[in-house]
Amino acid sequence: xxxxxxxxxxxxxxxxxxxxxxxxxxxxxxxxxxxxxxxxxxxxxxxxxxxxxxxxxxxxxxxxxxxxxxxxxxxxxxxxxxxxxxxxxxxxxxxxxxxxxxxxxxxxxxxxxxxxxxxxxxxxxxxxxxxxxxxxxxxxxxxxxxxxxxxxxxxxxxxxxxxxxxxxxxxxxxxxxxxxxxxxxxxxxxxxxxxxxxxxxxxxxxxxxxxxxxxxxxxxxxxxxxxxxxxxxxxxxxxxxxxxxxxxxxxxxxxxxxxxxxxxxxxxxxxxxxxxxxxxxxxxxxxxxxxxxxxxxxxxxxxxxxxx
Amino acid sequence: xxxxxxxxxxxxxxxxxxxxxxxxxxxxxxxxxxxxxxxxxxxxxxxxxxxxxxxxxxxxxxxxxxxxxxxxxxxxxxxxxxxxxxxxxxxxxxxxxxxxxxxxxxxxxxxxxxxxxxxxxxxxxxxxxxxxxxxxxxxxxxxxxxxxxxxxxxxxxxxxxxxxxxxxxxxxxxxxxxxxxxxxxxxxxxxxxxxxxxxxxxxxxxxxxxxxxxxxxxxxxxxxxxxxxxxxxxxxxxxxxxxxxxxxxxxxxxxxxxxxxxxxxxxxxxxxxxxxxxxxxxxxxxxxxxxxxxxxxxxxxxxxxxxxxxxxxxxxxxxxxxxxxxxxxxxxxxxxxxxxxxxxxxxxxxxxxx
Numbered sequence: 001x002x003x004x005x006x007x008x009x010x011x012x013x014x015x016x017x018x019x020x021x022x023x024x025x026x027x028x029x030x031x032x033x034x035x036x037x038x039x040x041x042x043x044x045x046x047x048x049x050x051x052x053x054x055x056x057x058x059x060x061x062x063x064x065x066x067x068x069x070x071x072x073x074x075x076x077x078x079x080x081x082x083x084x085x086x087x088x089x090x091x092x093x094x095x096x097x098x099x100x101x102x103x104x105x106x107x108x109x110x111x112x113x114x115x116x117x118x119x120x121x122x123x124x125x126x127x128x129x130x131x132x133x134x135x136x137x138x139x140x141x142x143x144x145x146x147x148x149x150x151x152x153x154x155x156x157x158x159x160x161x162x163x164x165x166x167x168x169x170x171x172x173x174x175x176x177x178x179x180x181x182x183x184x185x186x187x188x189x190x191x192x193x194x195x196x197x198x199x200x201x202x203x204x205x206x207x208x209x210x211x212x213x214x215x216x217x218x219x220x221x222x223x224x225x226x227x228x229x230x231x232x233x234x235x236x237x238x239x240x241x242x243x244x245x246x247x248x249x250x251x252x253x254x255x256x257x258x259x260x261x262x263x264x265x266x267x268x269x270x271x272x273x274x275x276x277x278x279x280x281x282x283x284x285x286x287x288x289x290x291x292x293x294x295x296x297x298x299x300x301x302x303x304x305x306x307x308x
Numbered sequence: 309x310x311x312x313x314x315x316x317x318x319x320x321x322x323x324x325x326x327x328x329x330x331x332x333x334x335x336x337x338x339x340x341x342x343x344x345x346x347x348x349x350x351x352x353x354x355x356x357x358x359x360x361x362x363x364x365x366x367x368x369x370x371x372x373x374x375x376x377x378x379x380x381x382x383x384x385x386x387x388x389x390x391x392x393x394x395x396x397x398x399x400x401x402x403x404x405x406x407x408x409x410x411x412x413x414x415x416x417x418x419x420x421x422x423x424x425x426x427x428x429x430x431x432x433x434x435x436x437x438x439x440x441x442x443x444x445x446x447x448x449x450x451x452x453x454x455x456x457x458x459x460x461x462x463x464x465x466x467x468x469x470x471x472x473x474x475x476x477x478x479x480x481x482x483x484x485x486x487x488x489x490x491x492x493x494x495x496x497x498x499x500x501x502x503x504x505x506x507x508x509x510x511x512x513x514x515x516x517x518x519x520x521x522x523x524x525x526x527x528x529x530x531x532x533x534x535x536x537x538x539x540x541x542x543x544x545x546x547x548x549x550x551x552x553x554x555x556x557x558x559x560x561x562x563x564x565x566x567x568x569x570x571x572x573x574x575x576x577x578x579x580x581x582x583x584x585x586x587x588x589x590x591x592x593x594x595x596x597x598x599x600x601x602x603x604x605x606x607x608x609x610x611x612x613x614x615x616x617x618x619x620x621x622x623x624x625x626x627x628x629x630x631x632x633x634x635x636x637x638x639x640x641x642x643x644x645x646x647x648x649x650x651x652x653x654x655x656x657x658x659x660x661x662x
Contacts, residue, residue, distance in 0.1 A: 041446070045629075080633075084633055084636070084637065088636075088637045088640055088641075089637075089640035089641070089643070089644060090633070090636040090637055090639075090640050091636060091640075093385055093446070094587055094632065094636045095633065095636060097583075097584065097587075097632065098629045098630075098632040098633040098636065099629070099633075100629075101584070101625055101626070101628050101629030101632065102626060102629035102630065102633070103629075104625060105622050105623070105624075105625030105626035105627075105628070105629055106626055108620065108622035108625065109333065109337075109620050109622045109623055109625075109626055110336075112620035112622065113336060113337050113338075113620065116618075228454075229450070229451075229453075229454055232447065232450045232451070233451075235447060236444075236447045236451065239444065239447070273462050273465075273466070275458040275459070275461050275462035275465075276458075276462075278458050279454070279455050279458040279459070282451045282454040282455055283451075283455060285451055286448060286451045286452070286455075289443055289444070289447060289448065289451075290437060290441060290443050293437070293441040293442055293443045294441065
């Protein structure tokens with residue numbers, strides 16, 4: 001490999017790890033939610049509102065406030081969905097679509113009130129990059145693994161923690177039992193409704209936090225459709241990752257590698273049209289969804305209303 | 309907690325919450341709610357032109373919703389209308405431009421058929437994947453929407469693009485013969501509304517047919533439906549292709565019924581709103597037609613609202629979300645009531661038995 005090629009791969013991987021971070025966080029939340037038996041189609045709306053609240057909070061005070069508000073916004077939408085589904089008896093899919101509309105609509109509406117079109121966009125300071133001394137000098141992978149936003153390291157830590165909690169702790173066992181056999185769990189004294197609502201709040205907070213990392217972590221500003229389907233990708237990634245936190249992270253990386261390639265293709269001149277590269281991450285996600293469709297091990301009560 | 313609220317109170321509760329949300333949002337934007345309501349009504353019903361515009365807006369939404377209803381009734385959840393509409397618009401435009409000079413009857417029929425075939429073709433892959441490999445149709449159709457958007461953008465930029473110097477990529481204007489005739493002069497209301505009437509009739513017939521009943525049962529009781537002769541792959545592929553064809557038809561209507569020009573933004577959320585309207589309308593023809601009109605009022609009304617008072621038009625999206633959630637809550641409460649009513653009915657004969 002010559003220097004230019006090494007440079008290309010280094011930029012590609014560094015971009016992929018960066019782009020995978022918001023999706024990993026949202027997909028981790030969705031993994032937990034689906035493991036307790038609920039399909040949350042509202043992730044896209046939660047991410048959109050989180051992305052807006054992130055910028056707003058950061059502009060008012062600091063990026064920490066932005067991230068906090070993003071997580072709070074996503075968590076609130078999760079709570080609303082939990083109440084509608086588990087207390088109001090609403091179909092999960094319908095509730096998810098409604099939450100997506102609410103989240104996207106609120107984000108656009110509040111953004112336009114805050115910054116009417118025509119005015120120059122507010123740009124907020126980003127979360128500073130954390131460089132690991134010496135290791136960040138490694139060829140090809142140095143920038144990708146050791147010169148990232150602390151949010152990326154946080155996402156990896158969250159995946160590890162969730163994997164441990166899900167497999168080795170009592171709350172994790174309760175959560176899984178609610179997703180596999182809610183009636184039996186209820187008989188054993190697990191409050192199915194409470195577990196599911198709490199998980200939806202947590203999953204929503206992670207999606208909102210993930211949305212906030214897009215704007216506060218990497219872009220510095222908000223625009224309409226800033227999430228561009230990443231919430232839906234996060235749901236696909238949960239299936240591709242076979243409902244495990246680590247699997248979700250790997251699935252997010254798969255999307256992000258092609259997303260990063262598309263960004264590189266936009267800046268340089270390549271033989272194929274830009275639209276081809278923009279399509280790649282979605283096409284690859286679809287392909288991965290097809291390849292993992294057989295031998296799926298979904299939580300047994302996934303999508304089924306409790307009590308049916 | 310929520311389930312203890314009597315069924316009759318739900319509708320009122322939801323309407324109050326809806327009104328409260330809208331008023332809070334308008335106040336948040338610094339506008340006067342009364343003037344805002346005036347702006348909304350002006351935008352939707354202000355004059356003859358505004359009313360026609362609202363109906364024009366409702367037509368594609370209703371067509372998409374009527375087409376997706378059989379799939380939703382069968383428990384299949386395609387959300388790909390957005391992409392299918394755009395692809396249908398492309399195939400219709402390409403076909404009509406290719407046969408330039410054809411008489412009006414031929415140009416209209418060709419555009420209509422090409423649009424439906426294009427939409428159905430875009431639905432074919434997710435349908436087969438769902439039927440054969442059990443790939444989740446919600447996610448596959450959503451992902452296909454992004455592929456469609458990119459494909460349409462590329463086609464309109466290159467092959468289908470006009471030779472004229474224009475700021476935004478677009479196609480050539482369709483020949484006059486290929487434009488759907490106006491229904492009311494001096495407005496944009498066109499004969500495309502006929503498709504809504506025919507579609508509603510077809511859905512009404514389908515619901516009452518034996519086959520339609522079998523598909524309804526398929527949603528909840530696969531084995532029973534199989535004994536009625538409903539094959540899973542036929543049900544999945546058939547209903548998903550119908551929803552694609554309907555979306556493609558709406559795509560043709562959006563090009564040939566309005567400006568006669570294809571823009572990459574042709575779908576503009578109509579596909580998503582269509583699926584939403586099918587749910588809001590209770591998956592029945594009359595409900596869908598009413599719901600599509602309500603959604604169109606929200607859209608044209610919120611545009612009027614923005615011009616009159618500066619309240620962002622995206623208030624319509626929030627309102628849609630609240631309406632959908634509210635309707636689903638009312639629907640769930642009705643179902644709970646029906647469920648508790650059934651044991652009472654079945655208990656009576658048992659009591660009378662000696």
